[in-house]
Each structure stands twice: as C-alpha cells, then as structure tokens.
Amino acid sequence: MDLKGKTAIVTGASRGIGPYIAKTLVENGMSIIAVARSAEGLQSTQAEIENIGGTCVVEPFDLSNINSIETFINEIYQKHGPIHVLVNNAGVEQYQHFDMLSQEDITSILKTNLRAPLELSRSILPKFIEQKSGHIINISSLAGKKGVAYNSIYSASKAGLLMWADGMRQEYKDSPIDISVICPGFISEAGMFYDGHVDPPLLLGSSHPQKVANAVLKALKKGSCELIVNSGPIRPLLALGQISWKLADKIVRWFGVPALSRKRISA
Ligand SMILES: NC(=O)c1ccc[n+]([C@@H]2O[C@H](COP(=O)([O-])OP(=O)(O)OC[C@H]3O[C@@H](n4cnc5c(N)ncnc54)[C@H](OP(=O)(O)O)[C@@H]3O)[C@@H](O)[C@H]2O)c1
16 A cells, blocks of 8 residues: 555553654655544644644544444544554553452453454445545554463453454455554563563563554555564464473463563552
8 A cells, every 4th residue: 555645543642652653654655543432642742743743633522432333434424534454553452360350340451452443444344445445554563372370361352353344354355455564572662561660571672662653654664464573582382382381381470471471560
C-alpha cells in the first residue's frame, strides 16, 4: 500500500506505544484518527504530530462500549472520509491471582483487548471490501504465544487476538484486504510494562517502543504477516514450547517471568 495521503485509525493513541505508531505513520505520509478514552492524552499526541507537520484528529471513545463501536466507525467515515488502515493497539492488563479477579475485571480485559478489535474490524471490513483496500494491524503480545502467570486473562485475550488474526489472514488471502499481527515482548521507555517500574528479565531484555512502530510500518509495506518484536531471537524457544510445554514452563521460570509477574500484583 502506498501510504501517502492515506488515513489510519490508531487505538490507544493517548500514551505508551500508540503515539510512537501514530507519529511513524505520519512521518510516512499518513493522517491519523487517534482513539482512546483520555481526550487530554489524545490532544498531546495531536500536538506532537502537528509539530512535525502532520495531521491528527482526536476521537475520544471508550472501546469497552462494544455495542456502540459500529455507530462510532460509521460516524468516523461520515466525518473524516475513507479509512485505509486500522491499528488495534489499545490494551489493558491486570496482574493478579486468577481467583482474586472479579467477573468485571475479566470482562473489562476481554472487552478492551479482544472484543473491541473484533468489533472495530467487523464494522470496518465491509468498507475496506467496497474500497478494495485496507489493512488491519493487531498489536498482540508474546504473552499470547506463551501464557503468563498472574496475567492469564491478558494472555488469553492476546492469544485470542493472535489466533483470530491467524484465521483472518488465511480467510482474506485472495482479497485486497491485509490482516497482520504484531507480538511485542517487554517494551522499555513507555507503555504498560515500563509503567510497572520493574526491570525485564536479564535473559529476555526489552525493546524500544519505536521497534513496535517500525514493525507496524514493515507490515504495511509487506502485506499480511505476523511479526515478533523482541530484543533477541525468540522463535526457536516458542517452537520448543510447541514440542514440550514442560520444558517451556521450566525455561520461562528460569528466565524469571513468573517471579517478575508476581512482583507486579497490585496490593
Ligand atoms: N508495553 C509492553 O511491554 C507491551 C508488550 C506487548 C504488547 N503490548 C501491547 O501494546 C499495546 C499498547 O500497550 P502500551 O504498552 O502502550 O499500554 P499503555 O501505555 O497502558 O496504553 C494503553 C492505551 O490503550 C488505551 N485504552 C485502554 N483502555 C481503553 C478503552 N477502554 N478504550 C479506549 N482506549 C483504551 C489507553 O488510553 P486511555 O487510558 O486514554 O483510554 C492507552 O492509550 C497493548 O495492546 C499492549 O497489550 C505492550
């Protein structure tokens, strides 16, 4: 897809990784429709984008209002014209023992991380099909490839997003629609892991948020794909996990992932 003059919706654009994605798309000629709950956060992203000569409109919206998403997308089309790229980036996590989570906690994570990307995509796909072009990019996580203790609902939501994108990529293979998924590991400098103020496990390391933005750009240039953003090669370990979950559990424990997650349980 030639990105110049095209428009992207970026969810979760008020803080963390989202503003990096939005700015990178602007630097490559796109206009942004920035979505999140915080109008203030979105306006700060808008100001950063306007400072580099780009265009960004803010659309504050709570994505957990699943039943209002279709109307929201229709209104965006009416106000701002055709959209070419949807980046499903907004997400939440909650470190806790599973038995301490309420029904509301579980619903809230699943709605934001899984139901909302699906509903946004369901609402926008007929328009992409009519336009004969469109790319949906989903920000999943390595937590969707190997379950994370004390963050299991987040893992379940990210695995769901990953497998949904996996099926969709095959389903729309012979169409002009692209579906990609990006799986970041620990991200430094900004975002939900950085905000937790704990160091990443030494053997896993962390990546700069710009790496996720670069992966979004790579996906847009490449077409439908699955990309991993991690400080070192991780696919061999993930492959090992498919052969022996016992060994993979041991390795993850040896890396210190469950211990790190336990530290992040809120009091
Ligand atoms: N940071 C990491 O290490 C890491 C690693 C792997 C994957 N990821 C994924 O990368 C994505 C971005 O994460 P991040 O680290 O940038 O997280 P973050 O700093 O916590 O930002 C999350 C973004 O999602 C938005 N959001 C949350 N709930 C929302 C809702 N109900 N409606 C609309 N917007 C909502 C937030 O905006 P408001 O609060 O203003 O609504 C914010 O803009 C997420 O999908 C995350 O799972 C992150």
